[in-house]
Amino acid sequence: MTWFLAKGLLRDRSRSLFPMIVVVAGVMLTVFFQSWVQGENYELIRSSAAFQTGHVKVTTRAYAEKADELPNDLAIEVVSGLLAELRTEFPQLAWTPRIRFGGLLDVPDSLGETRTQGPVVGLAVDLLSATSPELKLLNIKEAMVRGRLPERPGELIVSDDLATKLGIEPGALVTLFSSTMYGATATANFTMAGTIRFGITALDKGAIIADVADVQAALEMDDAAGEVIGLFRSGEFDGRAADKVAAQFNARYAGSDDKYAPKMATLPEQGGLGQVLQLHGFSLGIVVSVFLFAMSLVLWNAGLMGSLRRYGEFGVRLAIGERKAHLYRSLVAESAIVGAVGSALGTAIGLGAAYWLQAHGIDAGAMMKGSTMMYSQVLRPHVSAACYYVGFIPGLGATVIGAMISGATVFRRQTATLIKELEQ
Amino acid sequence: MSECRSEGYVRKIGTRNPGLVLARVAVLAACGLRLAAAAGAEAPTGEWILNKVDENNYADTRIAVSEMVIHLARNTRTVRAKSWVRGTDESFTEFLYPPRDKGTKMLKLGDELWTYTPSTDRTIKISGHMLRQSVMGSDLSYEDMMEGHKLVDQYDAKVAGDDTMLGRKCWVLELTAKSADVSYHTRKIWVDKERYVPLRENRYAKSGKLLKTTEVKSVSQRQGRWVADHVSFKDALKSGEGTEFVLDSLRLNASIPDYVFSKAALKK
Numbered sequence: 274m275t276w277f278l279a280k281g282l283l284r285d286r287s288r289s290l291f292p293m294i295v296v297v298a299g300v301m302l303t304v305f306f307q308s309w310v311q312g313e314n315y316e317l318i319r320s321s322a323a324f325q326t327g328h329v330k331v332t333t334r335a336y337a338e339k340a341d342e343l344p345n346d347l348a349i350e351v352v353s354g355l356l357a358e359l360r361t362e363f364p365q366l367a368w369t370p371r372i373r374f375g376g377l378l379d380v381p382d383s384l385g386e387t388r389t390q391g392p393v394v395g396l397a398v399d400l401l402s403a404t405s406p407e408l409k410l411l412n413i414k415e416a417m418v419r420g421r422l423p424e425r426p427g428e429l430i431v432s433d434d435l436a437t438k439l440g441i442e443p444g445a446l447v448t449l450f451s452s453t454m455y456g457a458t459a460t461a462n463f464t465m466a467g468t469i470r471f472g473i474t475a476l477d478k479g480a481i482i483a484d485v486a487d488v489q490a491a492l493e494m495d496d497a498a499g500e501v502i503g504l505f506r507s508g509e510f511d512g513r514a515a516d517k518v519a520a521q522f523n524a525r526y527a528g529s530d531d532k533y534a535p536k537m538a539t540l541p542e543q544g545g546l547g548q549v550l551q552l553h554g555f556s557l558g559i560v561v562s563v564f565l566f567a568m569s570l571v572l573w574n575a576g577l578m579g580s581l582r583r584y585g586e587f588g589v590r591l592a593i594g595e596r597k598a599h600l601y602r603s604l605v606a607e608s609a610i611v612g613a614v615g616s617a618l619g620t621a622i623g624l625g626a627a628y629w630l631q632a633h634g635i636d637a638g639a640m641m642k643g644s645t646m647m648y649s650q651v652l653r654p655h656v657s658a659a660c661y662y663v664g665f666i667p668g669l670g671a672t673v674i675g676a677m678i679s680g681a682t683v684f685r686r687q688t689a690t691l692i693k694e695l696e697q
Numbered sequence: 698m699s700e701c702r703s704e705g706y707v708r709k710i711g712t713r714n715p716g717l718v719l720a721r722v723a724v725l726a727a728c729g730l731r732l733a734a735a736a737g738a739e740a741p742t743g744e745w746i747l748n749k750v751d752e753n754n755y756a757d758t759r760i761a762v763s764e765m766v767i768h769l770a771r772n773t774r775t776v777r778a779k780s781w782v783r784g785t786d787e788s789f790t791e792f793l794y795p796p797r798d799k800g801t802k803m804l805k806l807g808d809e810l811w812t813y814t815p816s817t818d819r820t821i822k823i824s825g826h827m828l829r830q831s832v833m834g835s836d837l838s839y840e841d842m843m844e845g846h847k848l849v850d851q852y853d854a855k856v857a858g859d860d861t862m863l864g865r866k867c868w869v870l871e872l873t874a875k876s877a878d879v880s881y882h883t884r885k886i887w888v889d890k891e892r893y894v895p896l897r898e899n900r901y902a903k904s905g906k907l908l909k910t911t912e913v914k915s916v917s918q919r920q921g922r923w924v925a926d927h928v929s930f931k932d933a934l935k936s937g938e939g940t941e942f943v944l945d946s947l948r949l950n951a952s953i954p955d956y957v958f959s960k961a962a963l964k965k
Contacts, residue, residue, distance in 0.1 A: 377821070
């Protein structure tokens with residue numbers, strides 16, 4: 274019967290074309306919208322993990338309380354010991370030390386006096402080790418604009434916007450003016466190896482990246498680091514696994530009240546990110562649900578309209594002896610075919626658009642000029658497993674339910690009045 | 698001269714007994730002085746007190762050696778420095794200790810501040826919001842260190858009451874900035890009534906939020922002036938025990954060569 278119904282739909286386009294178009298369009302929009310909102314969540318997690326939180330992060334307890342102030346006076350001491358410990362105990366994550374700092378980047382004139390200067394936010398990462406995960410995590414190589422990556426100690430990279438503002442080219446001498454871990458004035462000369470565009474407005478305004486060993490020397494942080502971040506080797510954040518690792522690590526120091534004892538926090542536990550993600554997920558869930566509901570209503574209505582238009586046809590079929598139950602089943606089956614095929618087509622088109630935009634992105638930098646959020650200015654959707662089936666909820670489900678409800682009128686038709694209806 | 702004749706007495710109206718006049722003038726003058734003295738002793742104005750504070754505090758030049766004991770979260774640092782100050786607009790400071798900071802210099806000319814570090818051989822200008830940053834990790838900012846103007850030029854003062862600090866009777870003055878570009882919008886200072894040395898000071902933002910406190914621990918007389926030689930500074934926005942400033946030696950009105958207050962001196 275299915276093939277018979279399918280042939281009937283193919284031959285009689287008046288019955289199938291309009292509903293099919295509606296289902297394809299609705300499902301396409303649903304799939305694309307789902308991938309778009311997931312992309313927002315995915316990017317928030319990715320950017321945060323790369324530039325701020327890692328998947329997990331270890332700091333001293335005192336540092337964690339004042340993390341926004343970049344309190345390097347509260348940094349982890351003997352960080353090499355902690356790193357060795359973490360790499361042995363939790364090999365499923367890659368561990369790397371970081372120092373975050375603030376200061377002034379000063380550019381000299383020919384007399385060695387200030388020609389120009391600008392405030393900077395600094396990130397010291399392991400740039401020079403062969404095994405460092407930082408180059409890939411921060412996407413530094415791909416993000417370079419001018420010059421090259423640092424290849425030796427004493428080199429750093431500057432955000433391209435800041436370098437343009439200061440009027441410096443690769444090879445320029447710059448001086449970092451900051452504070453040491455012990456509060457003294459810290460000054461250190463660097464050569465700007467190259468410039469970078471992070472794609473994150475807050476960083477592009479004025480950030481520098483230097484090798485962690487250089488910054489340790491400049492800030493008097495021998496074998497110390499403000500933070501140690503851990504990243505799952507799969508590259509994807511696993512909330513449950515992260516919770517387990519953090520719980521296991523923190524349990525070791527649970528009995529200590531030393532404010533400089535190390536403490537591990539997962540990505541959602543840092544900077545209120547968990548609440549942001551929860552709120553984000555909740556908002557997205559509501560938005561997606563409302564959209565699904567709206568699409569379902571549209572497709573349900575399409576199913577209703579389709580059945581109502583065929584009122585006369587049903588009358589003829591009943592008059593020539595088709596049973597009501599059979600008629601009803603064929604109606605539902607037709608809508609299922611339209612719904613399934615339409616959903617499959619709509620999903621394919623929606624996924625195609627999502628994959629394309631995932632690769633190319635939309636540059637929203639102009640809209641985010643004043644932003645201080647750690648969020649990429651290139652917006653992309655993210656295709657996940659859910660995108661492959663979410664379209665079928667309105668596309669197949671709503672269409673079939675619409676047909677089932679409207680088809681119920683079949684059972685109210687009185688055979689005795691059929692001839693009279695046909696005469697009308 | 699008219700005459701008034703009465704039985705047995707003739708008095709010439711208009712004439713005066715010189716002795717009586719003198720006596721009356723003397724009495725009036727004494728009363729006036731007493732009133733004036735009474736007025737000065739019981740109700741000096743805020744401006745008057747502030748002038749006395751500035752008179753005691755300011756000299757044409759000052760050469761001082763001092764130490765800052767900076768209490769940090771994990772340790773305590775001691776920084777030793779020598780300063781040359783001329784008037785309100787020129788000062789030069791060289792850090793002598795610890796070894797990492799030795800040779801670091803700061804030069805203030807007017808509203809501009811430069812710092813030189815021998816490790817980088819760079820002269821860096823400190824301006825804008827950087828002036829509010831801490832000097833050497835202490836509770837003093839560069840702005841605090843640059844302060845040189847007389848208080849009476851920058852603030853309107855009113856006497857808010859009396860108090861006792863360090864066992865000394867003090868006036869409590871409330872100062873309000875005369876212009877918007879002053880670092881602290883309001884201050885409250887406790888001024889020693891005899892020595893005109895501020896023994897305590899609270900510095901506030903325009904919102905009324907307490908920003909810094911200074912508390913004098915000891916005072917001594919040097920070259921005829923009373924000087925606070927041990928002061929505790931505390932940044933009210935930071936936790937911690939603050940910074941202590943200890944004056945080791947002070948020379949007032951000594952001759953300072955002009956070259957000291959030049960950028961060339963930073964690199965010497």
